[in-house]
Amino acid sequence: MPKRRYAILEAPSALGLSTDGVEGLPALLELGLAERIGARHAGRLAVPPKDATPDPETLILNAKTIAAWSPRLADAVEAILDAGEFPVVLGGDCTILLGPMLALRRRGRYGLFFIDGHADFFQPEAEPNGEGASMDLALVTGYGPALLTDLEGRGPLVRPEDAVAFAFRDHEEQAEFGSQPLPPELRAYDLHYIRRHGIDRAASAALDHLTRPGLDGFFIHLDADCLDDAVMPAVDFRVPDGLSWDELMTALEIILTSERAVGLEVTIYNPSLDEDGSAGRGLVEVLAGALAAV
Numbered sequence: 001m002p003k004r005r006y007a008i009l010e011a012p013s014a015l016g017l018s019t020d021g022v023e024g025l026p027a028l029l030e031l032g033l034a035e036r037i038g039a040r041h042a043g044r045l046a047v048p049p050k051d052a053t054p055d056p057e058t059l060i061l062n063a064k065t066i067a068a069w070s071p072r073l074a075d076a077v078e079a080i081l082d083a084g085e086f087p088v089v090l091g092g093d094c095t096i097l098l099g100p101m102l103a104l105r106r107r108g109r110y111g112l113f114f115i116d117g118h119a120d121f122f123q124p125e126a127e128p129n130g131e132g133a134s135m136d137l138a139l140v141t142g143y144g145p146a147l148l149t150d151l152e153g154r155g156p157l158v159r160p161e162d163a164v165a166f167a168f169r170d171h172e173e174q175a176e177f178g179s180q181p182l183p184p185e186l187r188a189y190d191l192h193y194i195r196r197h198g199i200d201r202a203a204s205a206a207l208d209h210l211t212r213p214g215l216d217g218f219f220i221h222l223d224a225d226c227l228d229d230a231v232m233p234a235v236d237f238r239v240p241d242g243l244s245w246d247e248l249m250t251a252l253e254i255i256l257t258s259e260r261a262v263g264l265e266v267t268i269y270n271p272s273l274d275e276d277g278s279a280g281r282g283l284v285e286v287l288a289g290a291l292a293a294v
Contacts, residue, residue: 002258004085004261005038005085005086005165006086007039007041007044007080007083007085007088008029008033008037008040008041008042008086008087008088009042009044009076009077009080009087009090009266010026010029010043010044010045010078010090011045011047011073011089011091011092012024012025012026012044012045012092013047013069013073013091013095013096014050014092014093014130015047015048015050015065015069016061016066016094016095016096017093017133017236018061018131019051020129020274021270021271021273022091022092022093022187022268022269023047024272025091025092025266025268025269025271026216028090028266028280028283028284029041029232029291030246030278031286032214033278033288036287036288036292037088037089037154037288037291040078040085040135040177040183040291041102042044042076042079042085042087043076043087043129045072046067047075048071050062050065051065052233054130055130055206056068057145057147057286058124058144058145058147058148059125059127059130060124060127060130060144060145060148060189061129061132062132063147063148064147066132066148067147067148067151069099070095070098070102070151071102071151071152072088072281073096073102073103074098074099074100074102074106075103076254077089077100077103077141077263078103078106078107080263081107081262081263082105084242086196086261086262086263086264086288087170087262087264088263088265088291089101089263089264089265089266090265090266091126091129091265091267091268092264092265092267093111093133093268094116094120094133094136094223095131095133095268095270096265097136097137097140097221097265097267098151098273099150099197100219100265101140101157101158101219102151102152102154102157102217104157104158104219104262104263105157105158105253106154106217107282107287108216108217109159109160109162109214109215110136110162110216110217110219110262110281111162111163111164111209111210111215111217111219111221112162112164112210112218112221113138113164113166113210113218113220113221113255113261114138114221114222115167115199115221115222115246115248115263116165116222116225117170117171117222117223117225117227117235117239117242118168118170118223118225118237118239118289119137119165119168119170119179119182119188120133120134120135120137121137121138121143121153121165121174121176121179121180121181122135122138122180122275123135123144123179123180124144124145124274125198126178126179127177128177133176133268134179137163137165139179140155140157140158140163141159142155142159142221156291157263158211160183160185161185162215162218162278163181163186163187164186164187164188164206164210165186165187165188165189165190165197166187166194166202166203166206166226166253167190167194167226167240167243168188168226169190169191169241170239170274171190183238184188187204187206187209189205191242191243194247195216196220196236199243199250199251199284200254202292203250203251205253206255207255207257210232210255210258210260211258211260212283215260216260217260217261217262217263218258218260218261218262219263219265220226220252220256220261220264220265221264221265221267222252222264222265222266223267223270224266224267224269224279224283225237225239226241226242226243226248227243227244227245228241228242228243228244230284231244231245231278231279232268232269232279232281232282232283233270233273234271234272234273234274235269235273236270244284245282245286248286249290250287252286252287252291253289253290253293256291256294258294266283271282
């Protein structure tokens with residue numbers, strides 16, 4: 001596989017959350033991420049102001065703003081792809097996923113490796129705060145209001161059978177608030193599965209699914225809260241347990257070995273909650289190690 005050329009794009013949106021802080025995630029650049037992977041800085045996308053009141057039609061915070069901003073993010077991601085580079089998008093909350101998946105949907109049929117401590121499949125009426133960041137996997141696979149599931153009339157942005165939900169562990173929270181279940185055709189390797197079968201086997205199974213005939217490639221969504229709460233406390237919605245640094249590194253290295261991996265985004269790390277900076281430094285170590293290895 002030819003050496004990848006990386007381009008880092010800042011997409012510091014917190015439009016999908018009622019809280020602030022994750023818009024500071026591009027602070028990973030101050031910890032040397034771009035230098036470690038030899039990345040070009042592709043710019044910083046301006047984000048519109050937030051509204052604290054959920055949209056009355058969709059029940060989702062900033063729904064219309066997200067719908068209008070996501071195509072702009074898609075344009076920026078497409079410019080990187082057109083240059084033959086591998087976009088590394090630094091969020092932000094998880095609703096930034098709509099931008100890259102829209103960019104790829106414009107180009108063909110792409111899969112999604114969704115590594116996250118939460119399944120993010122809430123329906124608007126069940127999400128207690130109206131936060132789109134708890135719905136992003138549902139929205140990109142076509143579950144939810146058309147305003148966000150059918151951007152540019154291209155929905156779903158990724159077919160459910162072309163997505164893999166990996167390492168989520170929020171089963172109790174889903175049950176408590178009544179989240180809709182993941183559709184059966186969407187591959188789900190939760191943390192229980194990973195603990196039973198091992199990170200190598202689980203990531204390899206995900207890769208096999210995402211590199212099967214019919215897909216043009218796949219995108220990687222990485223939410224920092226997939227990590228063990230003991231080593232990654234700098235997230236807004238903490239859940240006990242999670243992946244170790246080594247497990248995350250292993251999963252990313254396996255997934256990134258494929259030349260059909262076309263981009264990656266990082267979400268939810270909140271530097272204002274990282275008291276000693278260790279969580280950010282650890283995240284940079286894993287990202288740089290996995291990305292520079294290929």
